[in-house]
Amino acid sequence: MSQLSTSASFPPAASNDAEVGGSIQHRTYQLLREMIESGRIAPGEKLLEAQVARSFSIGRSPARIALAMLCSDRLLVENEGRGYRVAGKARGECAGRVATLEQVDLTGEPQWQRMYAAVERELCTRVLFGTVRITEERLAEHFDVSRTVARDVMARMHSVGMLSKDKGGHWIAERVTQERIGHLFEMRCLVEPVALVQAASRVPRAWLEGVRDKLAAQIASGQREAKDMDEAETDLHIRLLSYCPNKEMTVALARTHVLFVPTRYLADPYLQIPGQLINDAFTEHLQIIDALLSDDPQRTASLLYEHINEARKRWMLRFDIVSRMKQPPLPSYLSKVKDE
Numbered sequence: 001m002s003q004l005s006t007s008a009s010f011p012p013a014a015s016n017d018a019e020v021g022g023s024i025q026h027r028t029y030q031l032l033r034e035m036i037e038s039g040r041i042a043p044g045e046k047l048l049e050a051q052v053a054r055s056f057s058i059g060r061s062p063a064r065i066a067l068a069m070l071c072s073d074r075l076l077v078e079n080e081g082r083g084y085r086v087a088g089k090a091r092g093e094c095a096g097r098v099a100t101l102e103q104v105d106l107t108g109e110p111q112w113q114r115m116y117a118a119v120e121r122e123l124c125t126r127v128l129f130g131t132v133r134i135t136e137e138r139l140a141e142h143f144d145v146s147r148t149v150a151r152d153v154m155a156r157m158h159s160v161g162m163l164s165k166d167k168g169g170h171w172i173a174e175r176v177t178q179e180r181i182g183h184l185f186e187m188r189c190l191v192e193p194v195a196l197v198q199a200a201s202r203v204p205r206a207w208l209e210g211v212r213d214k215l216a217a218q219i220a221s222g223q224r225e226a227k228d229m230d231e232a233e234t235d236l237h238i239r240l241l242s243y244c245p246n247k248e249m250t251v252a253l254a255r256t257h258v259l260f261v262p263t264r265y266l267a268d269p270y271l272q273i274p275g276q277l278i279n280d281a282f283t284e285h286l287q288i289i290d291a292l293l294s295d296d297p298q299r300t301a302s303l304l305y306e307h308i309n310e311a312r313k314r315w316m317l318r319f320d321i322v323s324r325m326k327q328p329p330l331p332s333y334l335s336k337v338k339d340e
Contacts, residue, residue: 028066039328044090045099055101139333193301199243200297226266
């Protein structure tokens with residue numbers, strides 16, 4: 001797969017919130033439906049009205065309506081007494097367990113942005129299994145938006161290299177292979193330490209101290225979310241290296257930013273890595289920043305090189321994870337493509 005965006009915070013060229021926003025209850029319904037259909041909420045797991053309201057920063061009334069809509073679709077079944085159960089045959093450990101929901105603010109985030117993030121997450125998982133084709137009309141129907149909005153989201157994805165066209169002119173997201181991931185990490189090992197040495201004298205010390213304080217606080221708390229890891233990766237590998245005066249290096253490194261996208265979805269069963277390895281990554285980041293604050297760019301470069309090699313091992317674990325997991329059903333807007 002070509003490089004993915006490191007941020008989904010760019011509005012499509014021609015959209016408006018009135019068109020794509022929808023009601024809060026419908027947004028909640030769409031998000032929960034996508035999570036159920038993709039297998040991120042498993043059969044047998046429970047959903048609670050208060051839990052949905054709290055997780056999505058909404059009132060209990062829209063949460064109640066969204067859950068009732070999912071019951072009408074027969075994706076949920078009302079539990080006797082309290083809550084709702086996801087329909088289907090439950091695996092042993094899922095039966096009766098309350099589902100884990102990520103924190104998503106449905107009141108303040110524009111619909112196009114939620115749509116972009118949902119599609120990005122879906123593609124990050126799917127390309128670990130194979131190449132997929134995305135259909136504009138079905139994408140619009142799936143998210144209940146106009147084809148113009150769907151087209152704009154796809155154009156944005158194409159502009160950052162997330163989507164490309166095959167020989168037949170169809171939009172595809174190409175399979176990510178271990179070989180390609182290895183090549184990207186090899187480029188990082190060659191270029192990032194050199195770029196860091198060149199950037200060292202140009203990085204504002206106050207900014208570095210702020211990054212260090214943030215990392216130290218996160219390590220001390222022992223509680224880190226995917227957004228914390230995403231921000232830590234962006235601080236070290238994108239913002240810091242942007243001070244490198246050799247812009248040919250930073251342009252070349254932009255091709256490797258695909259590697260950071262899955263860190264936004266560490267709660268995803270297919271994109272996760274073990275918690276202890278996340279702890280290790282934060283510790284490595286802190287060591288690098290400390291070395292940089294000690295005015296030792298050569299030691300910093302050496303630590304960065306070691307960190308990139310360890311990050312490669314962590315990334316490759318995802319291939320092992322998905323090799324032991326069944327691919328969930330594809331959403332309506334995606335279809336499998338036979339890899340050449």
